[in-house]
Amino acid sequence: TNFDPYSEDLTSYESGEMTMTGELVGPRWLKSGQVVHGVKGRTAGVYHPLASLDDARNVLKRRKALGPSILKSYKLSTRAQRQRLLQAAREYDFMVDGEGAGQFYTNIGMILDGHTNLEHNLPVATYYDDLQQLIAASDVSMTPTLIVTFGELFGENYIYENEDSWSQDKVKAFIPDVNNAYNPITGDSGTPLHVRCMHSIHVSDEIYDIGFRSVGRSLTKLAKAGATVNVGSHGQVSGLAMYWEMLLFAESGMEPMEILRAATINGAKTYGLDHQLGSITPGKLADLIVLDEDPTEDIRNANSVRYTMVNGRLYDSHTMNEIGNYDRPRSKFYWEMKPTNGIDWKSTWSGE
Template identity: 35%
Template sequence: DFIGWAPDGKTVYWSVGRSFFRYNPALADSLGKAKARADSIRADSLKQATKEKPDSVGKARVDSLAKLPAYEGERVDVTVKVPRDIPRGSVVLRGARIVSMKGDELIEKGDLVVADNRIACVAATCSAPGGAAVIDVSGKTIVPGFIDIHAHPWPTWGIHETQVWKYLANLAWGVTTTRDPQTSTTDVLTYADQVEAGDLLGPRIFHTGPGVFGAFLEENWTSLDDVRNTLKRYSEFYHTNTIKQYMAGNRKQRQWVIMAAKELGLMPTIEGGLDFKMNQTVQLDGYPGSEHAFPIMPLYNDAVQLAAQSGITYTPTLLVSYGGPFSENYFYERFDIHDNAKMRRFLPHEEIDQRAERRPWFRENQYVFPRIAASAAAILRAGGNIGMGCHGQLDGLGCHWELWAMAAGGMTPREVLRVATMDGAYGIGMDKDLGSLEPGKLADLIVLDANPLEDIHNTEKIRYVMKNGRLYEGDTLNEVWPRKKQLPKMWWWDQEPKGVK
């Protein structure tokens, strides 16, 4: 992650994750020469003693080398332990419509009980634990927190900010979990820990770390062992659990990646890369995820069945759809984000301006995202898995646009909600803890003012967001339970003179 020379000019140092290394090339060289000399002496002794030909001492030479210690430098693992943020207490959300995403379950009027950071009860009637707070949400609709498995909430690289506006925006619009499938930097390792410790407010931050570009960039893979060595950086040092295989080489090399990943307990996803042939082979080879749209539309039944039966999670990222104008332009043409009070609260003004002020315009018949979404719907109905991936185009609200774009391809509102919740949780291996409202799962949910099953555009009408058992106002991110806590003042709220629009 960083490398340099010590002040004495004799020792090189570097870090990988939480591990710090020091290596003295001169010492390594001297030990290497000592080994070679000892080996030579031993070989000569054996030759004199046994009268064997010089070529016959090869095995003895190898044996002697194995017995001599190798210089490996120094390694120091740095461990910083802080408590994980877990709220204490119980709360009852009473009287809401509950779309649990446990199969087709729908409770038209029910209760949901949260104890600490886990769901304790979801039913038509739940008894309130002793001392529990009760919040009346009659007429509202509760759905699981949304899961963006192709997020790019990149903060400022190389500078650790005290609060990341992209994290706030995602959480305020109900995105309670993100998975960044190519961080480009290791800064996110620290940010993810800070969120878990409660030092930063934001969604759950899962990620792959920097992409694995392998065969055509920093690594020249010639064997499975080469790939194992690369992937150990992620399993042993970054602890990412997932990796992004970024079009790393030919099919044999891609197969090495999936083999090494399985051995090391890593879950790889792959860059689609506008390569339909590669898209098919990675499904045959067992990859769990594929990012970005398949570049051919419509998909016929053979391709649909392969995607469904392979078990891959296909994330088409419609906001940056291949083959036509990005669908984000469709929504920018129809929604004014510049003068939206919630946008102004969670996004700096210049970030809004650069996205909204000068957009291109396209005739509606030029957009291809409904056709891509129709193929995604076909895969879903064939038993496949579709992920919601907003690509960091517009953190927070952009995920709702992504869902509405899915609906443009014919998905029903419930199918769209499945993409935003259960399929996303499955796609990142977290479906035992996330993705549905069931007892024992983590308390991540959204309280909506209107029913998304009637109109999928109601996903944006957010009253409350709960993440890890803490309940926040959707418009402000002021915490309302278990603490009464205002969102601290953000630096962009008063960065310009009054009257500037």
């Protein structure tokens, strides 16, 4: 299951429904639709001033008609605006994800006021005891995205510095480009993964120790205390960044089984779907991932996916062909249908 907290309304609902009917091949898609944004200059109709409670109720009426059950609160400039949105959300049975956008005290207000989940880490390296107690008592879920760490160098820079993901067969076959917008080195917003690797920065390991690892250690302590901590990829590399986030948690000292919980049942619990998803239990929906290696021994084995089942439909992860009850070769991806003038770029840079 993929949760997208910043998507286009109608496009995402349409795509999610087509995936469930089998018209499109992809993960189960949970989405928030358009964000509720507080910056006036923001385009695409996401700006909502929320000058009154009725303003917030109007937002919820429209979203209720569209059918989701989650909103994302993003850069609402005052606590009063956020409280109006939360009150309206309670009236319409919606959850509200909050992004503090790197502002510590905005995050604190979000915790106090009752947001369902906090996206990104609070922009401090260490969560001291008072903050730990507040988070635990509030029952808010945390999706820290160590891969995009507020307040320090992103964890994804550590990955590009230390991993050679661009050489993997699945990456070559299924990942045409990655999110390059957060690269410290200025470049195009999207590039092939091997290009992003070549344009990475290298820093001493101590920088990462006071950055993403320190945040990860705080979240590991929270998880041991019973807080709900989720693995989240920020969409940096579709299909691979979740695995990267799991590696970053491991670098921070979290045990493999706890990382697996953060990547599965915790997310289902956060969004009220743990009665249907998140664990292999009789009566739950038939969403499974089959691995060749044991991730409880080494979290890197989570990257040994052989088969994926979505809603009872089984796919070979090396080909993306549907197998099992059906024999359905996949159609071409959108990037495979673009003219290349006879040039096979993949073989050029991979040395094949």
